[in-house]
Amino acid sequence: MSPALDVVTLSRLQFGLTAMYHFLFVPLTLGLAILLVVMESVYVMTGRVIWRQMTQFWGTLFGINFALGVATGITMEFQFGMNWAYYSHYVGDIFGTPLAIEGLMAFFLEASFIGLFFFGWDRLSKIGHLIVTCLVALGSNLSALWILIANAWMQYPVGARFNPDTMRMEVANFKAVLFNPVAQDKFVHTVSAGYVTGSIFVAAISAYYLLRERHMEIAKRSMAVAASFGLASALSVVVLGDESGYTAGANQKMKIAAIEAMWETEKAPASFTLFGIPNETTHHTDYALRMPWVLGLIATRSLSGQLPGIIPLVNDAKARVESGLTAYKALQRIRRDGTDEAARDALAANGRNLGYALLLKRQRADIENATPDEIAKAAWTTVPAVLPLFWSFRVMVGLGFFFIGLFAVTFYFVSVRKIERIRPLLWVILCALPLPWIAAELGWFVSEVGRQPWVIEGVLPTFLAVSSLSAANVVTTLIGFVLFYSTLLAVDLYLMVKTVRHGPGPLPPHAAAPARVLPVAAE
Amino acid sequence: MILMPLMRLPRTQLGRELLIAVTVKLTIIGLAALFLFGPHQRPQIDAHKVEMRIIGNSTAPDEAPSHQE
Numbered sequence: 001m002s003p004a005l006d007v008v009t010l011s012r013l014q015f016g017l018t019a020m021y022h023f024l025f026v027p028l029t030l031g032l033a034i035l036l037v038v039m040e041s042v043y044v045m046t047g048r049v050i051w052r053q054m055t056q057f058w059g060t061l062f063g064i065n066f067a068l069g070v071a072t073g074i075t076m077e078f079q080f081g082m083n084w085a086y087y088s089h090y091v092g093d094i095f096g097t098p099l100a101i102e103g104l105m106a107f108f109l110e111a112s113f114i115g116l117f118f119f120g121w122d123r124l125s126k127i128g129h130l131i132v133t134c135l136v137a138l139g140s141n142l143s144a145l146w147i148l149i150a151n152a153w154m155q156y157p158v159g160a161r162f163n164p165d166t167m168r169m170e171v172a173n174f175k176a177v178l179f180n181p182v183a184q185d186k187f188v189h190t191v192s193a194g195y196v197t198g199s200i201f202v203a204a205i206s207a208y209y210l211l212r213e214r215h216m217e218i219a220k221r222s223m224a225v226a227a228s229f230g231l232a233s234a235l236s237v238v239v240l241g242d243e244s245g246y247t248a249g250a251n252q253k254m255k256i257a258a259i260e261a262m263w264e265t266e267k268a269p270a271s272f273t274l275f276g277i278p279n280e281t282t283h284h285t286d287y288a289l290r291m292p293w294v295l296g297l298i299a300t301r302s303l304s305g306q307l308p309g310i311i312p313l314v315n316d317a318k319a320r321v322e323s324g325l326t327a328y329k330a331l332q333r334i335r336r337d338g339t340d341e342a343a344r345d346a347l348a349a350n351g352r353n354l355g356y357a358l359l360l361k362r363q364r365a366d367i368e369n370a371t372p373d374e375i376a377k378a379a380w381t382t383v384p385a386v387l388p389l390f391w392s393f394r395v396m397v398g399l400g401f402f403f404i405g406l407f408a409v410t411f412y413f414v415s416v417r418k419i420e421r422i423r424p425l426l427w428v429i430l431c432a433l434p435l436p437w438i439a440a441e442l443g444w445f446v447s448e449v450g451r452q453p454w455v456i457e458g459v460l461p462t463f464l465a466v467s468s469l470s471a472a473n474v475v476t477t478l479i480g481f482v483l484f485y486s487t488l489l490a491v492d493l494y495l496m497v498k499t500v501r502h503g504p505g506p507l508p509p510h511a512a513a514p515a516r517v518l519p520v521a522a523e
Numbered sequence: 524m525i526l527m528p529l530m531r532l533p534r535t536q537l538g539r540e541l542l543i544a545v546t547v548k549l550t551i552i553g554l555a556a557l558f559l560f561g562p563h564q565r566p567q568i569d570a571h572k573v574e575m576r577i578i579g580n581s582t583a584p585d586e587a588p589s590h591q592e
Contacts, residue, residue, distance in 0.1 A: 078560045085566035089573055167573040332578055358577060365579075464576060467566045 008463045010474040011083045014481060016448070018076050020441055021485045025069030025492070027440050030144060030191050031198015031233075032062040033137035038225055040133050044126045054218050055133070056121070057504035058202060061496060063118060068492045070111075072485060077103075083474065087455055087465035091169045094160045094177060095150050102146030110139025144194070145187050152183030155447070156251045157456050162351055164334045164344070169459065182251060185244040186447075192237035193443065196403055197436040199230025203410065204433035205500055207426040215503045216420065224414045231407035238400045241443075242298060249299040249307065252457060254317075254382055255450035257310045260295055261285045261390045264309040269296020274394075278386045283311060285390075310383055317356060317379035321370075324357030326350040329368055355459040356382075362463060384452045392442045392449075399439040406432060 043051035159176030203226035209219035261278035272294035276285040330346035360367035
């Protein structure tokens, strides 16, 4: 392993770790914010104090999570400039815009109103406070939207063009960046996953109270809200995840082929490999258990649409490397003589493949002299790690279906008002607490590792995006981040557990008794 | 003289606590900007450096310290 690779690997590890830490907090913020709106809306509509108390209790947990989530998110923004300086220059014109809007619009909205949420209970009217809670939820969801617009552009870089004079990608069509189909799919899929996380969190803590027979009235109502909202969210997350996969199938064919360990193009409609052990040396999936037609129907939504396999896609990549070399040579000429119109025409014609030629930089500096073997080798680097992608995706999807079943059963028992008596189910709900986080982290793993070797799909290889830091620098900060973030996580868990153990406190007299017959969720 | 009224501590406890919290935060951010993420710590990249990275002969991004980039 060369020293350069060390820095790349370490920088990736550092960003991956900080991002995964950050995403421990984000989905819970997204989910709890909406659940707070639901609970407070019931309070405003019914006037029942118990719903206000519920909102305040879950709001406290939301606040702990929010504060630590912000702390872990800030460092990521700085990493772009510090560890990924070439990336920041090369695509900062596009990538920086949604990040700036996220900070100025969504985060400021969320951060401004969160204070009013906590301290405004006795200073604002009921409706006024509900509006504040809605704005906090809106801010957190808008924040996710802008971040995912930025991330989606890394997956599917639309609305931008390379400027050989500034040596960077520049915005050509901001509307295309904004309405990137990948962004839309990623946004709805990610926020739905957040809603599932929030629902499991509320359901698991409510299950804990029901098992311990503490705070029964609040726990039953919280369970009702979590089960109904969670069921809708779990169904959404699977449907929208399918849509996200469909979009990726159109724009990131190699990622889909790797996730499915589909080495060769199958006759349409392709089969889905339920189980198997992809062998990246022999290019074969051992012990494969296949379901005929399923993948073709899911990924192309037709009986005739073909999904290309990894090996044919590698062959396509070879042609793109060769075309990219033409663009590369044209770029060299433009940099020597900016008035060379023939070179500009050649770059315009082959520019979409420039990134593929840059993959050769891993092997030699003077890539214009690359041999056919080196071109073939570069083409094979476009295949991401198949085995971890294959299994991460399957575990994530399996968990998604498990959540649907869990919420459906819970919703049934909540509806027939027997949930507190089904103790095995309560134990399952409690034990399911970490699962949405595992699913969400695996989802990001599939998304980001599946994009490799690109930091911007087809445009900029990851190894060219990293700053010229020393390995020692990156190792030092990596250790610092791990220590700092572990401390934050320990503080988060300590505060959460302390708050849950303390519970929402005693109910005011007659707060729990229904004044009239109400639906179970509003009772 | 004009700043004197502004330099008085707030009368309420909440005001004093807010002042302390904001002052501590600004100090931390200022020190972090000075020593951790200010322009002097950030790698300075321009078209020429990207050209050297992409077209130039150097493929080893590990030698120069960040501030000399």
